[in-house]
Each structure stands twice: as C-alpha cells, then as structure tokens.
Amino acid sequence: MPVTSTQRMLTGNKAVAEAIAQEMERDPKVFVMGEDVGRYGGIFGATEGLFQRFGGERVRDTPISETGFIGAAIGAAAEGMRPIAELMFVDFFGVCMDQIYNHMAKIHYMSGGNVRLPMVLMTAVGGGYSDAAQHSQTLYATFAHMPGLKVAAPATPYDLKGMMMSAIRDDNPVLLMFHKQLQGLGWMAPIDASVGVVPEEPYTVPLGQAKIVREGRDLTIVGLQMTVHWALAAATRLAEEGIEAEVVDLRSLVPLDKQTVVNSVRKTHRLLVVDEDYLSYGMTAEIAAMVAEQALYDLDAPIRRLAVPDVPIPYSHNLEKFVLPNPEKIYEQAKELAEQ
C-alpha cells in the first residue's frame, strides 16, 4: 500500500495499545492485567498510555504471579468480563501453563459449550537481540498444538491493531503474540517493519485469514511475523535474478488458513516454509504435512523447511545468528528450490 502524507504511521506497540484503548472505551467489560502494564506501559509497550487514561482499576499491575493472575483472568472471563492478561515473555509460560493449557483452553469444551471465556492472553515473542534461551523463543507450535486456543501472530502494525480488536471481541480465549522486534521500541535496533500505516478509527482483521503479502509465480514462501519480513527481503533479491517468490503471511496459527497456502502452492508448485520456532514437530512440519496431504501432486520439488535447528536459542551474537533464519538463508534455500 503506498504511503501518503495523510496516512498515519504507528509503531507496533502503539497499534496494540490503541486497539486495547478503543475497545476499553467501547466496552466497560474490557480490562488489562499483568506485570508492569500500569505506569510503565508494558515492558514491550503494549499498554502504553492506558493506565494514564483508564486508571489502575482497569489497567492492573499484578504481582509476579502468572498462575494467579492468568487464573484470575479465567475466573473473571467466566463471570462476564473481557480480560486481557499479559504474559511478559512467552518463555515464562512454564510457571503458568496449567492455567493456560488445562483451564483456559479446555473449559469451554469440558463444559459442553456452557462456559465461555472471552479473554486475550497477549505475550511477547522472538529473539535476535541476545536475550538467550529463556527470553528469545517464539513457541508458536507449543500453543498452536493445544486444542481450544486461538493463536494470532500479526506481522505489521496494521494487523496488530486489527487482530487485537478481533481477539478482544472473540468469545474464545485468544493468545495474541506480538514480536518484540516489530513493536518499534526505542531500545531495540529499529527496523522498517515495526512502523506502518494504522488507521485511527477502529477496525478488525479477522483471525484465521492468511495474507499474500507478495505475489509471485516461481515458489511460495510461508512464514509469520519476522520470517515474513525476512522472506520479503529475500524475495526482493531473488527478483533481481528473475525468480518471483510469493510470500504468504499466515497471521494466525489457529485457526489456520490452509486454503491460501494450498492455492499458492498450486500456482507456484514449490514450497519453502520458514519459522523462527524450533524445527521439529513445529509449524513448518504442520504446513508441509498439510500441503503433502492436499497438494502433493502439484509440487515440482520436495518441500523445504527452514527453522531453528532444535537447539535452545544461544546468547552470543554469532551463535544466535547461526540458528535463527534470516533473509540470506531464505534467499539461499529459495534459490536452490527454484532451480531444483
């Protein structure tokens, strides 16, 4: 979309915060709780300005007590509220996974649909800034694997706002992951993708719809969040060599928009799946299996996967760079695949 001077640009974090603010304005049942979401505005800025505007009743700082406050969000959601709880880093899931997996995700089902939990669990994901193994994961597949949770992972400020709006309005528990590098924070290396056009008025982007962010005829690259931006960078370089890559941003892991992926593969006949999560049993495997089931005979070459090679995210710069996907690696894989 061409940017004109009349179009407002926001960082990812401000897009998220604006979505929450507009929903809080519209619906008194919506409130936020989590660690440092109050005056601080969230460690990754997702609640910037909300405390000042709505006060401490509806923008609640919590103790470092994820089981307590995520469980409390579940209890409040069952009683007609629409809580948004923030798990500061997705890596902290270990201390509260029982509430997420055994309760938030299952209560609707176990109750035969009698209890609804309209709540959002938002969390920061991703690495690339040397925060090491306990603060750099994405864990997309860990959450997408479990039935009962919607899992959204927007890649642009526009989608962050629109999908947060959808998540808040959804009657199901939604895990909304925002990528730290896409929040546009002043204390991280700035990247272009962390700033984008965001309309001021409220709007929704549906959960469960992938988006073709670049059209191409020669191969399909599927990713989400940072891997989409890396794939776009790789595609620009491929285009210089006459290879036209189609880039699909999944945007949601649950529900998964299988059709958009399959349609793209039927057009390009080649598939590369890229993930900032671990390789084995992950998103790349799911997409590869799904395409093999639905479009195997449309493929002109074996499916390729590029992801973190089943090691924890290491600390030192060279080590982390070695394990994370990047435009260079995607370019190499895509080029080989296109010429195969």
Next chain:
Amino acid sequence: MTVPADKLKWMYETMVKIRRYEEAMVDAYGEGKYPVFNIGAGPVPGEMHLAAGQEPVAVGVCAHLRPDDTVTAPHRPHHHAIAKGVNLQRMTAEIFGKVDGLGKGKGGHMHLFDPEVKFSCGGIVAAGVPHAVGAALASTMQGRDSVAVAFIGEGAANAGAFHESLNLAALWKLPVIVVIEDNAYGISVPKPASTAVPTNEVRASAYGIPGMRVVGNDPVALYQVAQEAVDRARRGGGPTLIEVETDRYLGHFQGDPEVYRDKDEVEHLRQRDAIQIVRQQMVTEGMATEEELQAMERRAYQEVEEAYAFARQSPDPVGESALVDVFAL
C-alpha cells in the same frame, strides 16, 4: 443453637442427599468393574472421588451462599455441587457421560460446570483458587456484592496456585473465601508428612488476612465461622482462609486399597458422623419432629433416585459430537 432452624434443616437434608448420592455412586461406579477391577468399564468409567463424610464442609459454607455467588471445587466435588444447588439430574447425567449432562459428556465427574449457579470444578489440585479470585474480581468490578468460595483439599495448601491466589486476593481485598478441607490425607500421604505446619489456617497470617480453623467435622461450628467470613467478604472486608477438619470415609478414589490407614480408622471416624449428630440435635432441641425428619430424608432420597434414573435413561452422545464445542461459534 445459633443456626436458624430453617438453615439447619436445609443443612441436614442436604447432607442426607449428599450421603445418599455418594452411596448410590459407590454402587453405580462398581457396576461392570469386577471381578477384576477395570477402571474403564461400567456405566460410570474413569476415576471416582467420593465425599462421604465430608458433607459438613459443603453445607456449613454453602448455607450462606446465593445463586450469584461463585464456588470452585476440586477433583472431589459432588458435595460442593449439591450444596451449591447444581442441577442434580444434569450433573448425574454428566457423570454417566450422557448427552443431557452438564457438559454433554465431555467433562465427567471432575469437570462439572453449572453457570446457572456459578459452580465449577477441576481435576488439577489448587487450580480453582485463582478462578475464584477472578470471579471475585469480576464481582467487585461490576459493583456486585457476590462472593467467591474456593474449596480445596489440605494437600492443595502446599501448591503455588494457592499462595499466589491468597496474595492476589489479599492485595486487592477481594471477596474470596478459601476453604481447606482437611481430610488428613493427600491420596495416601498423611498431612504431617506433607505439610510444614500442623494446621493451614496459620498461613493466612502470611497474607495479612483472617485464618480460622474448625475442628471435629462440625457443620454448626463451621456455619458460624463461614458466616463471619462471607459477611466480611460481602461488606468489602476482603478474604478469609478457613481450614476445616473433616473425615473421608471412602478411599481417595474408588478402588483405593487404602494400605496407608488402619482398617478401623473409618469406623472410629463414623462415631462422630455429623448427619447423626445434627439429627439427634434437632430432635433433642425440638426443632424437627421424627415425621418431619423422615419426610426430609424421603425427599432427599427421592431426588437422588430421580437424578440417577434421569442419567441412566439419557442417551449416549454420538462419537462425532466430540468434534464440537472446542470453540464458541
């Protein structure tokens, strides 16, 4: 006697109903499981945790609750559910895995949800406590005066969720009452072998809230303590922790060999059976005639019988229905 007559009658009849319900469940659960015990067989498969003997805890607290108050219960939930007024027929149908069950057969005996009376339970120890905190938070934010009660076993007082929840409830001064049912055993492990303090109500002091202990499996004593706690919560005075000494007459689950306690222990516990004591008390103090008591007992038995009959005649769910209700549409 400080329990009003109508409340004591309700408590008595409800205890009788619970006891009858659990006794009937011993039989229903046993159907098809023997001669060699097979946990997955019979009309009521899976694990079964029964509460015979623990009736005083449920009625002593729930006597003060309204339908708009919330109760969360643990894996041994039938007495709380019955005392909270959960639809007995649909609850029983759920335990039999039938389509008319509260969860259409998807939950079973540890996962009963009746939003009509704000009741839920779950199979993870201590996990319901934060839900009660959230319910109390919702009540406060919505400007209501309803309270939330979390029932847990004494084993749950060593779990993180319990402590996180008490801190949160105390910090935000929420209308929460956490009721610890001390039946002396966490499955097989006696309390002194699992818990660093002899009694758990002292843990309330760590959170600056009142902590009370009720001994002797006494529903009347608990009624008074719970009244104070519920009143305080309704007035905005914050949470209370109550530990109640109670008696588990049956195993942790049906089929439990109970190698961890003497064979005569339960016989001894039954000497202080609250149902008999309350019955005697009402007769002695002239609160109810023998005829009235028998009428209550008949009514309780009949309600239980009808619930089981309803459950048995309800159809099994078709397999394909397993695929719905993952998400609200």
